[in-house]
Amino acid sequence: MRELTGKTAVVTGAASGMGRAFADRFARSGMNVVMSDIERPRLDEAVAAVSTHGTQVIGVVADVADGDSVDALGAATIDVFGTAHVVCNNAGVAGGITDGGLDVDNWKWVVDVNLWGVIHGHRVFLPMMVEQGEGHIVNTASMAGHFAGHSGYTASKWAVVGITLGLYHEMKGEETGVGVSCLCPGWVNTEIANSDRNRPEWASPNALAEPDEQAEMRMQFLRDMLAGGMDPGEVADMVHEAVCEDDFWIFTDMSMVGLLADQHASIIENRNPTPRQRLR
Numbered sequence: 001m002r003e004l005t006g007k008t009a010v011v012t013g014a015a016s017g018m019g020r021a022f023a024d025r026f027a028r029s030g031m032n033v034v035m036s037d038i039e040r041p042r043l044d045e046a047v048a049a050v051s052t053h054g055t056q057v058i059g060v061v062a063d064v065a066d067g068d069s070v071d072a073l074g075a076a077t078i079d080v081f082g083t084a085h086v087v088c089n090n091a092g093v094a095g096g097i098t099d100g101g102l103d104v105d106n107w108k109w110v111v112d113v114n115l116w117g118v119i120h121g122h123r124v125f126l127p128m129m130v131e132q133g134e135g136h137i138v139n140t141a142s143m144a145g146h147f148a149g150h151s152g153y154t155a156s157k158w159a160v161v162g163i164t165l166g167l168y169h170e171m172k173g174e175e176t177g178v179g180v181s182c183l184c185p186g187w188v189n190t191e192i193a194n195s196d197r198n199r200p201e202w203a204s205p206n207a208l209a210e211p212d213e214q215a216e217m218r219m220q221f222l223r224d225m226l227a228g229g230m231d232p233g234e235v236a237d238m239v240h241e242a243v244c245e246d247d248f249w250i251f252t253d254m255s256m257v258g259l260l261a262d263q264h265a266s267i268i269e270n271r272n273p274t275p276r277q278r279l280r
């Protein structure tokens with residue numbers, strides 16, 4: 001989509017981090033923006049900030065894990081702007097650092113938000129884009145969607161990579177005019193380490209009770225890597241460019257992509273992957 005001015009972007013997880021930066025970037029390119037998030041006070045503050053660029057910006061509280069809530073987000077978008085042109089299915093949670101081990105409720109929460117959030121986004125917004133023959137979907141996956149990991153987070157992000165790739169082939173094959181991008185960030189300096197602020201009560205797993213020393217070390221490692229990570233604004237520039245240029249992959253850190261070489265070679269050569277050490 002080369003011309004964005006006057007069109008409408010919808011961004012989930014827009015109250016913080018990357019989503020807020022995407023909303024800001026699209027508003028600066030002249031788009032009206034629907035900013036959506038589960039956290040009302042932060043969303044109100046973010047909407048006020050993004051509104052200063054002079055386009056129409058609205059905030060809609062929605063839980064992406066809940067289909068009815070995403071239906072209401074779609075209805076609010078149509079009500080105010082008539083349609084959507086760019087949709088960023090971006091809301092996500094990290095889960096606990098021990099990631100629940102095999103704790104079912106923890107897996108369910110993470111998969112509900114990270115994967116079902118994207119599925120609901122497709123279900124609600126894709127038909128209007130296909131009908132108008134124009135639009136672009138950006139799904140926020142992760143480098144975790146390419147690396148091995150025994151966690152709900154990894155499972156959800158691999159699934160997002162898979163369905164986004166599938167959607168790309170479908171949209172191109174049917175010549176719908178709808179572009180698709182798969183954002184796979186490396187470390188980005190956001191609030192993702194504090195995802196537990198949005199954890200529902202039913203999903204408070206035993207695994208998070210009294211984290212052991214190892215888990216605390218891994219949490220500290222995560223916080224350090226995020227703090228030294230990319231600025232969300234830089235990622236927003238990459239997303240904006242991908243929408244304009246119709247690029248599928250958006251990798252923010254090509255040095256991490258290089259680490260996939262053995263995994264991909266092991267598939268092509270039909271051999272065992274070389275075992276790797278845990279991050280820390």
Ligand SMILES: NC(=O)c1ccc[n+]([C@@H]2O[C@H](COP(=O)([O-])OP(=O)(O)OC[C@H]3O[C@@H](n4cnc5c(N)ncnc54)[C@H](O)[C@@H]3O)[C@@H](O)[C@H]2O)c1
Nearest residue numbers: 013016017018038063064091092142185187188190191192
């Ligand atoms: N920060 C990183 O290094 C990194 C790396 C790879 C992928 N990601 C992905 O980027 C996306 C954005 O996360 P971020 O890093 O900006 O973190 P963030 O915590 O700053 O922002 C995430 C936003 O999602 C919202 N959210 C959480 N649960 C929700 C729900 N059920 N419904 C609607 N909104 C909800 C939060 O309130 C928050 O505003 C996520 O999908 C995350 O998995 C982040």
